[in-house]
Amino acid sequence: MIEFILLVNKQGQTRLSQYYNSYTVKERVLLEGELVRKCLSRTQKQCSFFNHQQFKVIYRRYASLYFIIGINSDEDINELSMLEFIHNTVETLDRYFENVCELDIMFNIEKAHFIIDEMIMNGCILETNKESVLTPLKAIMKASK
Amino acid sequence: MSTMKLKEFIKAIRNCKQAKDERAVVSKESALIRNAFKEKNPKNRHRNIAKLLFVNLLGYPTQFGQVETIKCVASDDYTEKRIGYMALSQLMNESSELLMMVTQAIKNDLNSSKSNFIVALGLTSIAEISTEDMCRELYTEVKKLMRSTSSYIKKKAILAAVRIIKNIPDTIDDFMEVIDVLINEHSHSITLATMTLIQEIINIEPERVGTFRKYTKVLIKILKNLIHSGYAPEYDIQGIKDPFLQVRIIRVLGHLGEGNEDASDDMNDILTEIATSTEGSKGAANSILYECVRAIMLIEASSGLRALGINILGRFLVNKENNIRFIALTNLHKLVNIDYNAVQRHKTTVIGCLKDPDLVIKKEALDLIYQICKNTNVKGIVKELLNFLLTAEKEFKEDLANKICMAVEKYSPTKKWHVDTVIKVLTLAGSEVMDNFICSLITLIASTAELQNYSVNKTYFSMKENLEQSGLQQLGVWLIGEFGELLVSGQTMEMDDTPINVTEEEAVETIEKVMEHYKDKGDKGDVIIQYSLVALSKLTIRFESMKGKIQELIQNQVHNPNIEIQQRACEFMKLIDEDWDQHRLAIFEPMPFQGDENMLVDATERAVREEGEGDEDDLTQLKREAAPAQTHVPEESPLDDIFGINYDQQDESPDDNFDPLGDIFGGMGTDAPAPPSDPVSDPLGDIFGGGSATASASSGLGSDIFGGSPASQTPSDLFGSAPSAPAAPTYIAHEDSNIKVLFNFERDSMDSSTHRITAVYTNKSSSVLDSINMQISVKKYLNLQLFAVSSSSLQPMPTEQVTQEMKIQNTHEGKDPIVLRARITYTHVASGQKVVETKVLEGLPTGY
Structure with missing residues (x-):
């Protein structure tokens, strides 16, 4: 089970976050800050996993954006599969926004959430087929026009 | 003033240069949104909630929006409903009391016939925020929706069920029959969700594995079909058929095969096929291979399959990508207990991982290397580790140094090697080594007589060159204090047989330097100063000549700002005082370990x-x-x-x-x-x-303790109970024209085999006799303690006497007599003649 997924830029500003368990605002701000610092201190050559507090952290960097997934340490996960899943998420966002960038996500935060909600539900992977993820969103956008 | 549009608000935030500007914008906008909510004007509600999502993301409070969120959820307008549900998952959590208020709205939405999207929103909120009460209220709806004709609804209902069984495990039974149906669905996302549900049930009630085992063949078939299916662009990743689903199914298969021969046999072929035919060097392929290895390690795999799995890890270990190597290391770690030899084969490669620039990899490799250590290979491994210690960066040094010490303590084949290795580690990274390793080394040396001389000499020279290594200083200072006399004995030879000459003065100076260096260096430094004080005090009985200097050094610490040091220093000063002359020896006697x-x-x-x-x-x-x-x-x-x-x-x-x-x-x-x-x-x-x-x-x-110092009284005197010994026999050890040496015998009151002999020197000449001394050697069965002469010079008067005490224990008492070889030296001052008399003393009195 995924505990949280974060999109954070190099300046340490969170652009999207979904937590699947309750955290207070304070806890989140602290955690996000520490995670970004750790990610920033790692080079491209270093591996994409590290432990932070009770979490196994899996992250991938895309230009100036870090996609970070946290999973409880006692959970037996397939880190490589998670890494693929991050990429899958990014590709899905990319397909919808066409060359997705930080600003797309900022100004369309609702849609970004919608996409993530179609892919992860309560920390479980729901859908990896990009078309299946995007069809409901496209349908809704069409209907609301 | 009306609220901004979402885009304007985000732009305003982006334009903030400083955190305080951002705070100002957010608090102003939050106030406006709060007012808008108060006015109960639903016009911009949707927009305002969206802004709250952003405010929440920035890390500001948004509780004031919760009621409005619930109103949105209950709204008839889909756009409002959607943003409401989104805010529900983002802004509220399970503990929020307001959640009860939305239960009815969610129930209505689950039963909505208007649109699947509305039903899906309800399911998502159950999956993400439902409380136990909500689950009880809604789980019949969820169960029904798991049989929906729409797979879009169905997959979400299955994951909502995951939440429900977690909150109310009793409901698992209710879902078991639905799984029977779901398992035969031919849809990627349904199978994926079903695997998640099965896995969750196994997590909650592991004994259910037995029930699920009936699915083994079905799952194998699904997996087979998946691998051999035609090209499906939406599910193919890097040429691999839906790797996420493959990983999920293999995971469940691993559980089903665990501890069950039949199920394991059934999946042998498919796992072999996947392990051998999954090709590609990219992440997707490796994620499947990795999952396959995990399943192989879990199930009762055939030896061929197990070898295949271990080979995959071996390949991973030499992969140039760090992520893959990391996986190899963590899994070899798990494999150590299952198949030590297979892991041990990769020893060299694993050690090579210590060269990696990535700390995460290095630490993982180090843990694994420690696991591989055994009595038989520890020497070789530690030798390599020491090479790395030489060049290790700060962050890694501590881990490495302590892991070496751990391995040495656990597997060291000889004590000598233990001593050598830990001293080496202390020399290279002494300030990183944990105290307990130093203490156990001290215990080892103190309890191993044959290593004491070696250790004190070796450490002495290392510590002088590595003043920065606090751990080494700690050890060295203790050793000098305890075994100082071995250091200055001049008996230790270097490699080329030249004797090592350390003077008492040098040894004390070394401690002085250490104290100087660690002055005002914080807690660690203070500990070393305390060690030094104890060592110096011990040296007062070992290096009599340095007593003055030692006193001075201890005196320096009397005003140390650290209260602990100050107190010790005062106490030790007191001990040096001559009031304590008699007891000091006993107090600083070497510690029996x-x-x-x-x-x-x-x-x-x-x-x-x-x-x-x-x-x-x-x-x-x-x-x-x-x-x-x-x-x-x-x-x-x-x-x-x-x-x-x-x-x-x-x-x-x-x-x-x-x-x-x-x-x-x-x-x-x-x-x-x-x-x-x-x-x-x-x-x-x-x-x-x-x-x-x-x-x-x-x-x-x-x-010994009290009879020790020449000036001291005998123990019996001390306690006033004079021994009831008969008149002491005497023996003339030597007599010439100048001097007479008479031995007075006295048996030890407690130990009849011990003879106390007082040599009484009298001057027969008319000149002053100087440099009076006697040295005695004995056969091995005799145990001799010879004390210094009470004075080295004798005035030419018959009443004048010089005494010298000795104690001889005859371990062959009653069998062999006491035979001494004595060398008596003195100088006849008047003639300047130096006399040396060597003689064998036999026929000493016995049976007194």
Whole structure:
């Protein structure tokens, strides 16, 4: 089970976050800050996993954006599969926004959430087929026009 | 003033240069949104909630929007409903009391016939925020939706069920029959969700695995079909058919095969196929191979399949991508307990991983290397690790140094190697090594007589060159304090057989330098200063000549800002005082060690310290060499006894509040462990060996302690009970025209095999005799303690006497007589003639 997924830029500003368990605002701000610092201190050559507090952290960097997934340490996960899943998420966002960038996500935060909600539900992977993820969103956008 | 549009708000935030600007924008907008909510104007509600999502993301409070969120959820307008649900998952959590209010709205939405999207919103909120109460209220709806005709609804209902069974495990039974149906669905996302549900049920109630085992064949078939299916662009990743689903199914298969031969046999073929035919060097392929290896390690795999799995890890280990190597290391770690030899084969490669620039990889590799260590290979491995320690960066040094120490402590084949290796680690990374490793090394050295000389010399020279390595200084200072006399004995040879000459002065200077260096260096430094103080105090009895210098060094610490050091220094100053002359020897006597059982394989053998030190020549050496073989420290720790007697003597001590031993040992809190002190019923009797069983074993240790210093009274005098010995026999050891040496014999009151001899020198000439000395060597069965002459010069008067005490223990008492070889030297001052007389003394009186 995924505990949280974060999109954070190099300046340490969170652009999207979904937590699947309750955290207070304070806890989140602290955690996000520490995670970004750790990610920033790692080079491209270093591996994409590290432990932070009770979490196994899996992250991938895309230009100036870090996609970070946290999973409880006692959970037996397939880190490589998670890494693929991050990429899958990014590709899905990319397909919808066409060359997705930080600003797309900022100004369309609702849609970004919608996409993530179609892919992860309560920390479980729901859908990896990009078309299946995007069809409901496209349908809704069409209907609301 | 009306609220901004979402885009404007985000732009305003982006334009903020400083955190305080951002705070201002957010609080202003939050206030406006709050007002808008109060006005109950639904016009911009949707927009305002969206802004709250952003405010929440920035880390500001948004509780004031919760009621409005619930209104949105209940709204008839889909756009409002959607943003409402989104805010529900993002802004609220399970503990929010307001959640009960949305239960009915969610129930309505689950039953909505208007749109699947509305039903899906309800399911998502159940999956993400539902409480136990909500689950009870809604789970019949969820169960129904798991049989929906729409797979879009169905997959979400399955994951909502995951939440429900977590909140209410009793409901698992209700979902079991639905799974029977779901397992046969041919849809990627349904199968994926079903696997998640099965896995969750197994997590909650592991005994359910038995029930699920009936799906083994179905799952194998699904997996087979998946691998052999045609190209499906939406599910193919890097040429691999839906790797996420494959991973999920293999995971469940692993659970089903665990501890079950039949199920394991069934999946043998498919796992073999996947392990051999999954191709590609990219992440997707590797994620499947990795999952396959995990399943192989979990199930009752055939030997062929297991070898295949181990091969995959071997390949991973040499992969150039760090992520893959990381996976290999963590999994080899898990494999160590299952198949040690298979892991051990990769030893060299794993050690090579220590060169990696990535700390995460290095730490993982180090953990694995430690796991591979065994008594048989520890030497080789540690040798390699030491090379890395030489170049390791700061962050890694600590881990590495302590792991080496751990491996050495656990697997060291010999004590010598243990000592050598830990000293080497201390030399390279002494400030990183944890205290417990230093303490256990001290225990080891203290309890192994044959290593003491070696260790003190080796450490002495290393510590002088590596002042920065605090751990090394800690060890070195302790060793000098405890075994200082071995250091200055001049007996230790270098590799090329040249003797090592360290003077007492140099040794004390070294401690002085250490104290100087660690002055005002924080807690760690203070610990070293405390070690130094204890060492210096111990040296007062070992290096008599340096007493003045030592006193000065301790005096310097009397005003140390650290209260602990200050107090120790004051106490030790007091101890140096001549009031304590008689007791100091006992207090600073080498510590008998009981140490750990596994370290004390060899009985502790330790030479009884000689007082007549300083006049080192071949004769005394003879005696010194003979001594250790004859004497040994009793099993029962005499330290207890020392404690005892001094507590008793407190009344007589000059300062009633001064409890020297308690403090000394208190002060060494960080020092080597002292043996447990049992209550001693008769401390006085014990220390003097009065009839107790320890008496003979301790070779009169008690009397040594107090009979030690030449000026001191005999123990019996001290306690006023004069021995009822008959008139002491005498023996003329030597007589010439100038001098007469008469031996007065007296048997030790406690130990009949020990003879106390007082040599009385009288001057027969008319000149002053100077440089009077006598050295004695004995056969091995005799145990000699020779004290210094009371004065080295004699006035030409028959009443004038010089005495010299000695104690001889005859271990062959009654069998062999006491035979001494004596060398008497003196200078006839008037003629300047230097006389050296060497003679064998036989026929000494016995049976008195």
